Amino acid sequence: MNDSLEYIEAYFERELDEAGRQQFEKRCEQDVEFARDVALYITTREAMKLSLAEQKREEWRLLGNESRSNLEAVSGNTADDAALQEEERLEAVPQAPVRKLAIRRWIPYAVAASVLLFVAIYFTDSDRELRKQIASNKQEELMPISPTMGAQDSLEQAKEAYNNQEDEKALRLFRGILQADSTHDQALLYMGHTFWRQKNYDSALHYLDKLSALELSSNKGPYNKALVLLERNQLGDRDTAKKLLQNVVAEKQEGYRRAQGLLDLMK
Amino acid sequence: MTISDEQMIHGLTAGDQQRRHYEKELYLQYQYLINEGSRKYHLTHDDSFSAYSDAIVSVINNIIRSSFDHRSSIKTYLIQIFSNKCIDLVRKKTTNKEKVHHGTAEPELLSYLPDKAKGIVEKMVDQQKILAVKQQLETMGEKCREILLLFEDGYTDKEIAEQLQYNSAAVAKTTRLRCLEKIKEKMKHLFTNHE
Numbered sequence: 001m002n003d004s005l006e007y008i009e010a011y012f013e014r015e016l017d018e019a020g021r022q023q024f025e026k027r028c029e030q031d032v033e034f035a036r037d038v039a040l041y042i043t044t045r046e047a048m049k050l051s052l053a054e055q056k057r058e059e060w061r062l063l064g065n066e067s068r069s070n071l072e073a074v075s076g077n078t079a080d081d082a083a084l085q086e087e088e089r090l091e092a093v094p095q096a097p098v099r100k101l102a103i104r105r106w107i108p109y110a111v112a113a114s115v116l117l118f119v120a121i122y123f124t125d126s127d128r129e130l131r132k133q134i135a136s137n138k139q140e141e142l143m144p145i146s147p148t149m150g151a152q153d154s155l156e157q158a159k160e161a162y163n164n165q166e167d168e169k170a171l172r173l174f175r176g177i178l179q180a181d182s183t184h185d186q187a188l189l190y191m192g193h194t195f196w197r198q199k200n201y202d203s204a205l206h207y208l209d210k211l212s213a214l215e216l217s218s219n220k221g222p223y224n225k226a227l228v229l230l231e232r233n234q235l236g237d238r239d240t241a242k243k244l245l246q247n248v249v250a251e252k253q254e255g256y257r258r259a260q261g262l263l264d265l266m267k
Numbered sequence: 268m269t270i271s272d273e274q275m276i277h278g279l280t281a282g283d284q285q286r287r288h289y290e291k292e293l294y295l296q297y298q299y300l301i302n303e304g305s306r307k308y309h310l311t312h313d314d315s316f317s318a319y320s321d322a323i324v325s326v327i328n329n330i331i332r333s334s335f336d337h338r339s340s341i342k343t344y345l346i347q348i349f350s351n352k353c354i355d356l357v358r359k360k361t362t363n364k365e366k367v368h369h370g371t372a373e374p375e376l377l378s379y380l381p382d383k384a385k386g387i388v389e390k391m392v393d394q395q396k397i398l399a400v401k402q403q404l405e406t407m408g409e410k411c412r413e414i415l416l417l418f419e420d421g422y423t424d425k426e427i428a429e430q431l432q433y434n435s436a437a438v439a440k441t442t443r444l445r446c447l448e449k450i451k452e453k454m455k456h457l458f459t460n461h462e
Contacts, residue, residue, distance in 0.1 A: 005444050005451070012376050028384035035384075036458045037451075039391035044450050046374040046392075047401035048419040055416065057320040060294050064301075064316075154406055169409065176405030 004034075008041045058171065065200050130265040134230045137258050141224060142193055155186065162190055170194050183214055192224060201232040223248050223255030230262070242266055270296060272341045279330050282426050286331075294323050297342065300349055308353040318352035331421045396457050403453055411446035418443055 010016050011024045027034045144163040158173035171194055177187040188211040195204035205228055212221030222244045229241040245259040245266075270278075270292055278289030297319075304315035326345050329335045335344065374392060377385055404412060410431075417427050424436040424443070433439040 005447050009444075012379055025381055025384045028380065028388055035387050036391060036455075039388045040451055040455060040458050041447075042374050042376045042388065043392050043396050043400050043457075044404075044447060044454075045376055045419065046397045047404055048415050049375075050397065050401050051404055051412075052416050052419045053321060053324055056290075056324055057317065060291075060320055060323070061316065063291055063294060064298055157409070172405075172412075173409075176402075179402050179405050 004037055005041065008038055012041070012045075054175075055172065059168070061203070062198065062200060065202075126265065130230075130262070133262060133265055134227060137227055137262070138196070138231065140258075141220075141227065142197055145190065155184075158187070158190065162194060167194050167198060182210075185211060185214055185216055185219075188214075189220055189224070192221075192228075196224075196228050196231075201228055204228050218254045220254045222253060223259055226259065226262075238266070275341055276330055276335070279327060282422070283430060290323075290327055293327065293341075294320075297323075297345055300346065304349065304353045308357050310353060310356060314356050315353065318356055319349055322349035322352050328421060391458055396454075399457060400450060400454050403450055407446070407449070410442075411449065414439065414443045415446055 007024070011021065016024060028038055029035075145159045154173055154177055158170055158177065161167075161170035161173055171191065174187045174191045174194070177184050178191070181187075188207050192204045192207035192211065195201075195207065205225060208221050208225040208228060210221075212219065212225055214221070226241040226244040226248070229237040229244070242263065245263050247253070248259040249256045249263065270289075275289055275293060278285050279293070280286070281289075301312065301315045301319045304310055304318055305312050308315070310318070322345055325348050326335070326341065329344075330341075335341075339347075373389075374397075377389055377392065380388060404415070414427060414431060417430065418424075422430070424440040427443070428434070428436045428439040431439065433442065
């Protein structure tokens with residue numbers, strides 16, 4: 001059997017001589033069984049190509065996110081901020097020389113500044129508390145997964161990879177499970193967790209969204225999604241997270257007590 | 268720092284870790300094309316990203332398999348492939364044939380066969396079967412998957428043996444063929460039931 005595969009492979013790897021190639025091609029025309037083997041080989045190689053492309057795409061998506069985060073970390077700005085600043089710089093109108101202000105005109109500015117400072121300190125403190133709570137809740141959510149005793153399937157392998165912090169492997173295995181069953185709640189949750197652990201928020205939210213859309217008696221999707229949004233903290237994230245948490249509490253979904261704790265800190 | 272074409276080609280054909288490094292560099296060097304693709308062809312960021320990733324894969328494959336003819340720079344070559352992929356996506360969307368035609372590009376290996384043989388084999392290959400085999404591949408053991416994907420990625424059996432610590436290229440090849448054989452055993456019903 002291997003001889004046959006090896007022979008087929010030799011043809012496509014262009015290892016056969018001219019006579020060998022012609023013989024191979026004749027067999028394809030005359031021997032249906034052989035033609036089927038060739039078709040299966042081509043199908044398998046094409047499937048491998050698709051899988052490989054998916055794997056690379058995922059690696060590069062992470063790479064792209066990583067390089068963007070690094071740029072943002074260096075500049076202290078988001079990419080959008082940087083683009084905006086660049087636009088502003090290009091469109092900037094030459095400014096008039098700054099005039100000196102009279103002392104009296106300083107007073108309202110000083111008062112406004114003091115108020116702003118007070119507000120900033122107040123919010124920074126409460127924000128710090130909220131961030132601490134989010135980090136702690138995240139830690140609880142991303143705890144190692146308990147194995148199912150006796151089971152040896154791909155879900156178990158995926159859980160093991162997840163617990164061993166082998167993210168790429170875990171993602172691949174969970175993805176395999178989802179390809180067989182796109183509504184596999186555990187695979188969706190752990191895909192989300194793995195991406196969250198990597199701070200790949202967009203992908204994490206993608207899977208948690210899918211999980212949230214499932215009708216389950218107990219669904220961790222909305223609570224986890226709210227946590228991811230709070231950690232990402234982009235424009236509008238906090239409001240969306242708040243609504244999700246309110247919903248989790250109202251419907252007593254999974255994580256509702258912790259959701260309430262977060263809502264208290266967000267007041 | 269921009270990497271020159273010469274350095275890039277040398278790095279991509281050097282194998283193993285060097286190749287991985289240069290694949291990433293190539294991806295990063297031109298990733299601004301993703302935004303340009305979105306803007307120029309009105310694609311979503313995700314679609315433009317997919318087109319860009321696929322274009323990078325093609326460029327790498329062509330460089331590794333020496334089919335890059337050096338008539339243009341890597342950048343021009345990449346832009347050509349990327350633009351074609353974007354246009355394909357736009358066509359699929361605008362002609363509303365996505366459902367019918369998704370991923371229907373002819374498998375590359377079919378083109379190796381002369382017309383008559385190709386005509387016979389082609390009838391037995393279709394997208395559904397490819398997806399079914401892909402699904403089977405996803406559920407295989409990690410070792411098999413890894414060795415098969417490395418081969419598909421253009422690594423030789425010798426390089427695979429080094430990376431996966433097999434005793435020799437021959438052992439790697441036997442293991443790889445055994446994995447292919449497993450797939451064949453599980454999927455051969457697809458090629459016999461309906462014909």
